[in-house]
Amino acid sequence: MSPRKSAAEARATRRRIVERGVAIASVDGLEGLTIGRLATDLGMSKAGVLGHFGTKETLQLAALDEAAAVFVRAVWRPAEDAAPGLPRLRAVCEAWIAYLESERETFPGGCLFATASVEFDARGGRVRDAVVRLGRLWRRRLAGEIRLAVAAGDLSPDTDPEQLTYEIVGLYLVLNQDLQLFADPRAPERTRRALARLLAPGASAAVA
Amino acid sequence: MSPRKSAAEARATRRRIVERGVAIASVDGLEGLTIGRLATDLGMSKAGVLGHFGTKETLQLAALDEAAAVFVRAVWRPAEDAAPGLPRLRAVCEAWIAYLESERETFPGGCLFATASVEFDARGGRVRDAVVRLGRLWRRRLAGEIRLAVAAGDLSPDTDPEQLTYEIVGLYLVLNQDLQLFADPRAPERTRRALARLLAPGASAAVA
């Protein structure tokens, strides 16, 4: 019909594909993200879609990268302005809750990482590797903020950053489950309450 | 080849199908559980497999039921002997950890419910309903044990059973993620440490 070829338009098309792909994958998983479905949704041919990536796996990785960018923009970027230590740690945690709560708008099917980490936890391949890498990255960042808070004297010096990170991640996983599977609006408050206890000034809840 | 028809043998065949189905689904999800794959694995025809269930959805529900039976046998049944209150609550929690830890043997791909609850959290249908129903059931049972512990005076009277249940479930979700995705052997100890704090005698960690 309308073969456009300017580099700018091609980039825009690619972005449209990836964005729609993230939306589909958040509902049906990265395996359920099919090229035919994507083509139909965007009113293009399968070859036109696949031409931008070459392989379904590359398309999956592109969707994962885009989701990571959205996550960084929503959770980590806003907290950068907060003062290092407990204030910034709290800002990250609150932004994370808001991200999961408002996800229905960005990603119709909930956090893509929660989905992908379960979908690929028993497989091999580059997608799984990317999921593992990103999961480790968020945890490292979170542990880093916790260490800053300990260094600033905001948290007890015998805090175990990895242990605290672990427990916080658990609170986000159950939050995602309650929002997506049970559609329970009380879940964010529950996570906030648990976080308030874990992140109380001078708290030594998660110790070595 | 060998059309057998005794009711007993048919029942055994059905059981073989369901057991293999649970193993496949724990790796590839309940959607990735395909009839052709199941038939190949068991050395039967697709029609022979499907004849026992009629529909893939019914097969998925059967796999889910079987997984639920295994879960009850591994987690709830052993704790029945423990004294009501904190001892039984602790027995359930410890059995749950052991269940997730040793899952590689029973379910090669990890807890089927963790997989299924993410896989179907953005869909409709009978399978999703069953997942929701089972998820609510485990939580209700866990909250019941917590209430018994409160009534026995083992936990602080201002404990919020739903809040505590929520936090414990989070600890199992992150445990499952760390075992399956990151293959981190330190995870069980982390969950144990967090549980020890939440379930300390007289603890009032999760209050209303």
Place this chain on the structure above:
DNA sequence: GAATATAGCAACCGACCGGTCGGAAGCTAA
């Protein structure tokens, strides 16, 4: 022992999967 019920098979259906190929339509550079 005959009638009935059923477990399982082989073959097949339309739909969709990921992916390939040749060509058409436009942008860009010489």
Place this chain on the structure above:
DNA sequence: TTAGCTTCCGACCGGTCGGTTGCTATATTC
């Protein structure tokens, strides 16, 4: 103006999906 590059399409590939049909062989029932 033209040559070359890129985007995208339509048609097609082999294969798998869930599911159906017609059949045979056996177990069970009478």
